[in-house]
Amino acid sequence: MIIQGKCHTFGNDIDTDVIIPARYLNTSDPQELARHCMEDLDPGFAGRVQQGDIIAAGKNFGCGSSREHAPLAIKAAGVRAVIAASFARIFYRNAINIGLPIFESAAAAAGIQAGDEVKIDAEQGVIVNLTRGESYEVTPLPPFIQEIIAAGGLMPWVARKVNRDV
Amino acid sequence: MGMTITEKILAAHAGLEQVEPGQLVNARIDLALGNDITAPLAIKEFRKLGVKVFDPERIALVPDHFTPAKDIKSAEQAKLLRDFAREQKISNYFEVGRMGIEHCLLPEQGLVGPGDLVIGADSHTCTYGALGAVATGIGSTDLAAAMATGECWFRVPETILLRYHGQLQPYVGGKDLIIYTIGQIGVDGARYMAMEFTGEAIAALSMDGRFTMANMAIEAGAKNGIFPVDAKTLAYIEGRLQRDYRVFQSDADATYAEIIDIDASSIEPQVALPHLPENARSVRELGEIKIDQVVIGSCTNGRLEDLRQAAAILKGRQVHPEIRAIIIPGTQQIYREALDEGLIQIFIDAGAAVSTPTCGPCLGGHMGILAKGERAVATTNRNFVGRMGHPESEVYLAGPAVAAASAIKGRIAAPEEVR
Numbered sequence: 121m122i123i124q125g126k127c128h129t130f131g132n133d134i135d136t137d138v139i140i141p142a143r144y145l146n147t148s149d150p151q152e153l154a155r156h157c158m159e160d161l162d163p164g165f166a167g168r169v170q171q172g173d174i175i176a177a178g179k180n181f182g183c184g185s186s187r188e189h190a191p192l193a194i195k196a197a198g199v200r201a202v203i204a205a206s207f208a209r210i211f212y213r214n215a216i217n218i219g220l221p222i223f224e225s226a227a228a229a230a231g232i233q234a235g236d237e238v239k240i241d242a243e244q245g246v247i248v249n250l251t252r253g254e255s256y257e258v259t260p261l262p263p264f265i266q267e268i269i270a271a272g273g274l275m276p277w278v279a280r281k282v283n284r285d286v
Numbered sequence: 287m288g289m290t291i292t293e294k295i296l297a298a299h300a301g302l303e304q305v306e307p308g309q310l311v312n313a314r315i316d317l318a319l320g321n322d323i324t325a326p327l328a329i330k331e332f333r334k335l336g337v338k339v340f341d342p343e344r345i346a347l348v349p350d351h352f353t354p355a356k357d358i359k360s361a362e363q364a365k366l367l368r369d370f371a372r373e374q375k376i377s378n379y380f381e382v383g384r385m386g387i388e389h390c391l392l393p394e395q396g397l398v399g400p401g402d403l404v405i406g407a408d409s410h411t412c413t414y415g416a417l418g419a420v421a422t423g424i425g426s427t428d429l430a431a432a433m434a435t436g437e438c439w440f441r442v443p444e445t446i447l448l449r450y451h452g453q454l455q456p457y458v459g460g461k462d463l464i465i466y467t468i469g470q471i472g473v474d475g476a477r478y479m480a481m482e483f484t485g486e487a488i489a490a491l492s493m494d495g496r497f498t499m500a501n502m503a504i505e506a507g508a509k510n511g512i513f514p515v516d517a518k519t520l521a522y523i524e525g526r527l528q529r530d531y532r533v534f535q536s537d538a539d540a541t542y543a544e545i546i547d548i549d550a551s552s553i554e555p556q557v558a559l560p561h562l563p564e565n566a567r568s569v570r571e572l573g574e575i576k577i578d579q580v581v582i583g584s585c586t587n588g589r590l591e592d593l594r595q596a597a598a599i600l601k602g603r604q605v606h607p608e609i610r611a612i613i614i615p616g617t618q619q620i621y622r623e624a625l626d627e628g629l630i631q632i633f634i635d636a637g638a639a640v641s642t643p644t645c646g647p648c649l650g651g652h653m654g655i656l657a658k659g660e661r662a663v664a665t666t667n668r669n670f671v672g673r674m675g676h677p678e679s680e681v682y683l684a685g686p687a688v689a690a691a692s693a694i695k696g697r698i699a700a701p702e703e704v705r
Binding site: 135138141185189208214275 | 310323324326327330331334335337351352356357359360363406407408409411423424425426427428430431434435439441473474477478504507509562649650651668670671672673677
């Protein structure tokens with residue numbers, strides 16, 4: 121999987137309340153959620169973000185609430201992947217479960233500036249910053265997680281298991 | 287090789303003799319929880335499988351966040367939950383009027399016990415660690431999968447052992463200990479890890495205080511917070527838990543990622559400043575911070591002991607004329623007990639509003655939303671940007687004693703200032 125796009129940058133400890141404020145959680149419609157993505161931190165984000173863009177952020181991205189609406193809102197806003205120095209654990213699970221590609225790289229988080237064009241090579245585990253001519257290593261995903269991703273998310277993976285068990 | 291309590295519980299549920307940190311295991315769960323925000327998404331995903339739930343007795347659905355329904359969309363979400371519970375014969379569905387805030391309600395109703403492995407589509411599911419269970423928050427898709435299979439995958443977490451020494455000062459409780467701790471290690475200080483709370487100050491802490499501490503383990507990024515089972519735990523589950531349970535304890539030679547010793551006797555009543563729970567300060571260090579609202583309640587501090595502490599300070603006094611004080615008992619049973627003890631009378635006499643159980647204001651849902659520029663002292667768990675309302679409002683986290691004192695003073699105040 122190769123993902124190439126323009127980066128939007130955010131800082132440390134981006135919590136799920138700013139990714140999608142709870143006042144919009146009376147729906148789970150991804151398109152409606154996408155309209156309010158990052159609203160309390162960057163009110164212009166949802167209007168500015170383009171299909172195929174990438175988010176690059178600091179440590180502990182997605183901390184706080186378990187709301188799966190957070191990765192859903194990011195994905196439906198058109199974001200193809202999230203790069204962060206580290207992810208909060210529930211967000212990490214949720215992103216994998218719904219098929220939002222995430223990449224952990226402290227070097228990338230430190231090096232990428234807003235507007236940079238980056239190319240992520242998931243198989244090779246490397247992020248190339250085309251704007252700056254830098255490249256960053258990605259922390260590899262455990263094989264089991266790769267299996268879920270290869271199945272297309274948790275539900276297709278479980279469906280196979282359930283059908284086998286029945 | 288020795289194991290921690292968390293490792294032992296995960297091993298037992300995965301059918302393994304031994305597990306170690308970093309290992310991925312598939313484990314049988316004892317209970318799966320969803321609420322009116324997270325369960326609708328889970329139900330949508332669950333329906334794709336075309337199966338029945340693995341065990342209707344091991345699923346709990348609690349419409350507590352936007353209920354009593356705050357608007358039409360919320361009513362539709364709650365209805366989805368209700369209809370699903372009826373269709374799948376899920377008896378642990380709790381309707382408004384019998385409902386409580388999920389993390390106050392489930393232990394109270396005896397749905398969680400020592401040694402359990404519990405997942406919930408709510409990040410504060412870690413609260414049940416107070417009972418010596420491994421309990422952790424997951425998302426809606428994980429809940430959907432667990433409702434179908436009765437299983438969930440886990441990465442066995444490293445454990446941080448926290449040892450609290452000494453005797454607590456007056457007005458210092460579980461909330462102060464956990465805010466102080468998060469202040470020490472940071473909001474990602476225990477990311478992916480288990481926090482094991484021990485020491486003589488923990489042994490002396492009430493069950494309600496332990497629930498408060500376990501509840502906020504997630505605010506340090508932890509997978510779970512857990513307490514050793516003792517006589518207080520067993521007294522709490524007596525008459526509540528209707529099934530067998532198993533008491534696990536950490537081995538003396540268990541391996542910890544870190545051991546942190548804390549002199550609990552030196553901790554003063556704490557406040558976490560906006561906009562992260564790690565911004566911990568002693569209330570005495572703060573200057574004049576005027577506030578507009580006080581919220582006492584939530585899955586963190588909506589239990590009877592919390593209401594008693596607030597009432598002890600509010601008794602015979604008045605809420606400051608410029609303050610809106612909102613008090614929310616965690617469950618109907620807590621509400622009833624508070625009524626019987628005369629606490630509700632004290633709150634109303636003081637000029638506070640008392641609400642039916644709801645998560646409401648904690649997450650900026652309803653029942654006390656802040657306007658632009660307003661400040662609240664809340665006994666809740668998060669003070670992120672926009673958490674209780676307008677993105678330019680502020681939340682200061684504290685325990686019930688500081689919150690009650692602040693309601694009287696109209697500014698952030700130490701409990702001693704009003705007594």
